[in-house]
Amino acid sequence: MTTENKTNINWFPGHMQKATREIENRIKIVDVIIELLDARAPLSSRNNALFKITKDKKRLLILTKADLADEKITNKWVDYFSSLGYLVMCANLNETKLIDKLTTKINILGQEKHEKEKRRGMKPQPIRTMIIGIPNVGKSTLINRIAKRNAASVQNTPGHTKSQQWIKVGNSFDLLDTPGILQANYEDKNYAINLALIGSIKETILPLDDLGDILLDYLKENYLEYVKTRFKIEFNANENNYSVFTKIALKRGLLQKGEPDVSKAKAVLLKEFKEGLIGKISLERI
Numbered sequence: 339m340t341t342e343n344k345t346n347i348n349w350f351p352g353h354m355q356k357a358t359r360e361i362e363n364r365i366k367i368v369d370v371i372i373e374l375l376d377a378r379a380p381l382s383s384r385n386n387a388l389f390k391i392t393k394d395k396k397r398l399l400i401l402t403k404a405d406l407a408d409e410k411i412t413n414k415w416v417d418y419f420s421s422l423g424y425l426v427m428c429a430n431l432n433e434t435k436l437i438d439k440l441t442t443k444i445n446i447l448g449q450e451k452h453e454k455e456k457r458r459g460m461k462p463q464p465i466r467t468m469i470i471g472i473p474n475v476g477k478s479t480l481i482n483r484i485a486k487r488n489a490a491s492v493q494n495t496p497g498h499t500k501s502q503q504w505i506k507v508g509n510s511f512d513l514l515d516t517p518g519i520l521q522a523n524y525e526d527k528n529y530a531i532n533l534a535l536i537g538s539i540k541e542t543i544l545p546l547d548d549l550g551d552i553l554l555d556y557l558k559e560n561y562l563e564y565v566k567t568r569f570k571i572e573f574n575a576n577e578n579n580y581s582v583f584t585k586i587a588l589k590r591g592l593l594q595k596g597e598p599d600v601s602k603a604k605a606v607l608l609k610e611f612k613e614g615l616i617g618k619i620s621l622e623r624i
Contacts, residue, residue, distance in 0.1 A: 354517070354519045354520060354522075355522075357516060357517045358387065358388070358391075358519055360516075361388065361391060361392070361468070361516055361519075362391050364468065364514065365391060365392055365395065365468070367466060368392075368395060368466050368467065368514065369395070369447075369448060369451055369466045369467065370395060370396045370397070370398060370444060370447045370448060370465055370466070370467045370468075370511070371392045371395045371396070371397045371398070371468055371470060372397075372398045372440075372444075372467055372468070372469040372470070373388075373389070373392075373397055373399050373400070373470050373471065374400050374402050374469065374470070374471030374475045374477050374480070375399060375400070375402065375471070375475065376402055376403055376475050376476075376536050376538070377401035377402060377403050377404040377406070377407035377412045377415070377428060377620070378403060378406060378407045378532075378536055378619065378620050378621050378622070379533070379535075379536055379620075379621045380401060380415050380419075380622060381529070381622055382528070382529040382532035382533055382536075382621070383471075383475055383532075383533070383538060384472075385470070385471075385519055385520065385521045386521055387522065388470050388519060392468070392470065395468075396447045396448075397424055397447075398424075398425050398426075398427065398440075398443050398444065398447060399424045399425070399426045399427075400426075400427055400428075400429050400440075400480075401415060401427070401428045401429065402429050402431055402471075402475055402476035403475075403476060403536075404428035404429060404430055405430040405614070405618075406618060406619070407618055407619065407620045408619060408620040409618060411623055411624070412428060412620065414623075414624045415622075415624055416428060418624050425443055425446065425447060427439060427440075427443055429476075429480075431479040431480055431483065432479075436480075436483060437483060437484060437507070440484075441507065441508065441510050441511070444465055444467060444507075444510060444511045445511075447465070448465035448510075448511065451463075451465060464506070464507075464510060464512045465510065465511035465512070466511070466512050466514070467511050467513050468513075468514045468516060469481070469513060469515060469516060470516055470519070472518055472520050472521075472533070472538050473518035473519075473520065473538050473539075474518070474536065474537045474538045475518065477518055478518075481505070481513075481515050484505055484507055484513060485505055503515055520533075520538070520539065530543060530544065531544060531549065531552055532621050532622065534549055535549065535552075535553060535608070535612070535621060536612065536621070546601070546604060546605065546608070547604055549604070549608060550579075550583070550601075550603075550604025550605070550607055551579050551604070553607060553608060553611060554579050554582060554583070554604075554607060555579070556621070557611075557616070558582075559575065561616070561617060561619055562574075562575055564616050564617035564619070565582075567617075568610065568615065568616045568617070569585070569586050569590070570589055571585040571586060571589055572585075573585060580600060583598075583600040583603040583604055583607075584598045584600060584603070586603040586606065586607065587599050587600060590603070590606060592606065
C-alpha cells in the first residue's frame, strides 16, 4: 500500500532501545536467527536495524499470519526471499504441524554446525536460535506453542545475564526469546500506515479517519468485491469514500442521533480487516 505522504515518524521507547542492545550483545552465542515477518506486509514488518545486527547469521524467515494474506501474493514473497538465499516458510501459527515444520527447517540450517562437531569428535549440540520480530507479528503465539509442547526452559547460559530465557525444543534446538522491537523511526509514512493497519503500532499514531480512508482506497483498487460481499452493499471503485462508509454504517445500524456514523464505519472496516473477516488481503505486493 502506498500513499504520497512521507514523513519521519518516531516511536522508540526506552525499553526497545535496551532490548536492541541486549540482542547485539547476545548475537555471538546464536547459531540461527528466526525472523518473523507479517505475510500481509513483509517489508513494513521487518526491523532493518535488527536485520543489520543479525545479518551474518543463518536465517529462517517465517511469514506469519499467512492465513490472513492473499495466497498468490504471499507465494511471490516466498519466491522473492528465497531468491535472496533465505530459507522461508509460511505459517498459520495455530496449525497442528507448525513445530514439526519449524524443527525440520532449523535442522537444515544447523546441519553444517553438527557436521563440524562430529569431525571434532563432539556430540552434536542443540542449535542455538534467536527469535526476532516486531510487536504483534505472532512471536508470542509461536513461543507459547513451543513452550506448551516442550514445557521446559533451559538454564541461563553461563556467562550471560539471568534475564535470558531459553526454551529447549526437544533435542534439536534451544530458543532464545527477545521482545518485540520496532525500528526507531521510518522516513516513509507508508510503512507506518501498514504497521498501524496490521496492529503492530497503535492506531493513535495516525488519525483513525485517515487510516479508514487509506484502507478503503486500497481495497477499492485491489479487493473491491471482498468489501461489497462482506458488508452486503453495492458501490463502484470511483464512488467517494464518504458515500461508501455511509452505506456501511446504514447496513450495520451504526447511527449517531439517527444519522449514519461514518467514523464508526471506518473503525469497523479497520477491525474486520485485522481479523481477516473481509478476506485474505495483502498490503504489500511484489
